[in-house]
Amino acid sequence: MRKLSSLLCGLSAAAVSLTLPAQTPTLIKDVNALINPNDSFPSNGRYGEGSHIARDFITVGSDFYFVANDGTTGSELWKSDGTSAGTSLVKDIYPGSSSSSPYYLTAVGSTLFFRANDGTNGSELWKSDGTAAGTVLVKDIYVGSSSSSPTYITPLGGRVIFSASDGTNGSELWVSDGTAAGTTMVADIRVGASSSSPAYFYRINPVTVLFAANDGTNGTELWTSNGTAAGTSMVMDIYAGASSSSPIYFTRVGSKVLFRASDATSGSELWGTDGTAAGTALVKDIRPGTSGGSPYMYYSGDILGGSIFFYANDGTTGSEIWKSDGTAAGTVLVNDTYPGTSSGYGYWFTKVGSNIFYYANDGTNGSELWKTDGTTLGTSLVKDIYPGSSSSSPNYIVEFGGKALMSAYDFSTVGRELYVSDGTAAGTTVVTDLWPGTSSSSPSYLTMLGSKIVMRADDGTAYGAEIFETDATAAGTKLVKDVYPGGSGSSSSPAYFGTDPATGTTYFAANDGTSGTELWRTNGTAPGTLQVADIYSGSSSSSPNYMVRYKNEMYFRANDGTNGTELWKTDGTNAGTVMVKDIRAGSSSSSPAYLTVFQDKLYFSANDGTSGTELWVSDGTAAGTVLFKDIYAGASSGSPTYLCVAGDTLYMSAYDFTTVGREVYMCDGTAAGTVPVKDIYPGTSSSSPSYLVAWNGKCYFRANDGTNGTELWVTDGSAAGTTMVADLNAGSLHSYPGYLCAADNGVYFSATTSATGYELYFSDGTAAGTGLVKDINAGTTSSSPYLFPGFVNLGKHVFFRANDGTNGSEPWTSDATAAGTTMIADMYPGSSSSSPSYASINRGRVVFNASTPATGYEPHLWSPGLASSEAFGEGCSPSFPTLESTAPALGTTAVLSGVGYGANPGILYLNAPQAPKTLVGCNDYIDLATGIFIAPVVGSPNYSHNFGIPNDNSLLGIRVFWQGWFVTLPTLFPLQTTNGVEWVVGN
Structure with a gap:
């Protein structure tokens, strides 16, 4: 047999070199390229x-003022004459x-x-004449960096009156003429540090205001002030004693100001x-007795026929539209829009011509546009803008050119957009679909400026x-004007990566902005990144998840909009993407989860x-997809989670509250052999095992x-x-290990x-070998290492995300030493975060979001230049021999090991590049014609073999494949094969 060093070198010409010394992460493809x-x-x-309601922008002369953020100065004061310049x-x-x-x-x-x-x-308190020089602090009422927080600033003659706190007297009544000297507290209504x-x-007139205040004795009651201490007094203790009448919604009607208040009766x-005690009285007890009609006048103000309009509840008709001229006789129900005791309400009352336009709900058409002339017969639905029982909820209604202009939505066609109405159904139409499609431009703050309306809106694209x-x-x-020009990338939010090592394809869920969140795949290049199938057709999302390779296909769960969330599989093509079985028949979901290959x-x-x-x-077939074991017998759920294969055993977290609570279970491939391993938290209480992973034949x-x-x-x-491996947070405290x-x-x-x-943290399986790797965000603040469902294995390194307190949450790597734990790149510069959340290893490279x-959240690729070894696929055997390996790092010895086939002889083969399948019906990754015999092994039942990796930089990135073949003559299956193992040689 040739020397191992020359063997690998000889393979280098045929092998595929993918990895280089560690590189900066790069964008694979901007899947959602919308800006x-x-x-x-x-x-x-x-x-x-x-x-x-403050419906519009405030105008001063020919300008209107508003608050906006241009991306440079923060939210500040702006003005406009209605032109860009x-x-x-x-x-x-x-x-x-x-x-x-x-x-x-x-x-x-x-x-x-x-x-x-x-x-x-x-x-x-500040003031402005519309220039930078003329925009100045009036007075630092609460001296220093603390805030007096002026509120309810209201004109009073040539001054303003407002509420503020100087840090001594609490929040009290103040007045200002625009100078520091002329800015003074009017009265300490509630004497001392407490606030009125x-x-x-x-x-109520140009120099007198009504307001609500609490003097600490009479509760919150009706007060008046002309901006002087002598002219400030309680009008009336409407709810006698310390209780509060809580006056609110002040609205002038003729010579009176109407408002809502409570008394004991x-x-x-x-x-x-x-404004006087003698002139303050109940207008009408709309709902006789102490329950109260609760008139709601937040959207009131416009007068028609000497009356204001609002909604109230008389206890019989529900909350419906009323009007009042300030007399008991003139305070009447206008219309029972939603017949019976249900409520039709009424909002955004606006006078347009001889009618009040508003929206209400009749119980059939949803909240839609109505109009009234103040009589029941003259009250009618203008148009069901959003057809059916859904609601268009028109708001920011203003009169413009004798018509009603408003914001309303119809999500079946245009979203929330600008509408105009002449009071007829035919004359109520969308002005323009500013944000095309069913997205909404959401017009608001409609303000008359000269001969046009100015407003805030969002076109969504430009x-x-x-x-x-x-x-x-x-x-x-x-x-x-585009106050904040430019834009940022939309996010496809790629997630739930699952890689097929045999093909070098990573599957994931992503949203391209058109098809919803659907199944995608990538080989690490932009041209090789494409949508596999639009499972839930249109803009809705099938939300594929839990991807795992099985029988040369990728299995996952998805929702096609018809069958609920069920088990699916794909061969990487649209035609080959199919539902395996509708486990829970119909539109309900069986919600398959924690997909794991075992035996x-x-x-x-x-x-x-x-x-x-x-x-x-x-x-992989509908007929072969069956309930394996009802762990918690009956309709209750055993809810197995975190399935994990260690050696020849499947582990999981599950519960049966009749016996052990949620504990760690094991499965030997039979229902009878699916049992709790140990009742860690004795009784029906739960130890709640989670984040199960296999290492060295055991489950952690x-x-x-x-x-x-x-x-x-x-x-x-x-x-x-x-x-227990180690009690990291000693005693009953929790260390909460996660993302193992x-x-x-x-x-x-x-x-x-x-x-x-x-x-x-890191553990070698012993208490002494379990401890902190590095305090990335020094001190008690957390760096929060994270990656779902767990960090990514890179041989003797891992990939994860963390926040060092300076660079935000960014990608990191670690070799279990403090010195070797480093940030890979500050992908989102500064303290902002790129926040990688999902990742998968693909032929020595990390694919992650x-x-x-x-670009927003998109798929990225990082080539760490590290050695990697990954087991994949299934073999061809009824007894499931296995093969795994440590990573082939330069200058080290990689260990190939597994579970054999009894005491039968086996052969380890090495192949580069990966071979096609050579036997029908089996998953074979070695071509005997080109594969290289490495070593004989004997399963007894475990086996291992050491393979020395030369310290030769020319081997960096070499990719080769392994498989074990066991001879079992004379049997029905004379050759039993293991799963495949992919090596990428690295550091």
């Missing part, structure tokens, strides 16, 4: 006076990318008052006031959520609707024995051999202690 435009998310930054940042109040977050924008003449945070003085919390200011009802204008025509609906069969958990979630087995997992917390355990299949990965040198995992937080600013 997500950046959004400035303009908002109106307003409070609706009297506690009403006239749209600009007013001032970067909080310098840099941080946000001052202006809010409570209020105009007093040509001056805009608001609150903002400059990063030094906290959130305080003035709220919902509403001007009538509950929450409609009240009116002229500009994102920005300021748009419209004249109620498609041609006249266009962008005003030439596919084992998994599934629920047929009768036996609960139990252990199933399949030979985490479990809780009820005494030592959740720690690392191991089993050899016997009760005596099932023990069995590598050549031991088991890697994530765990936590009080000293380190969640960090990377990660996010970058340019």
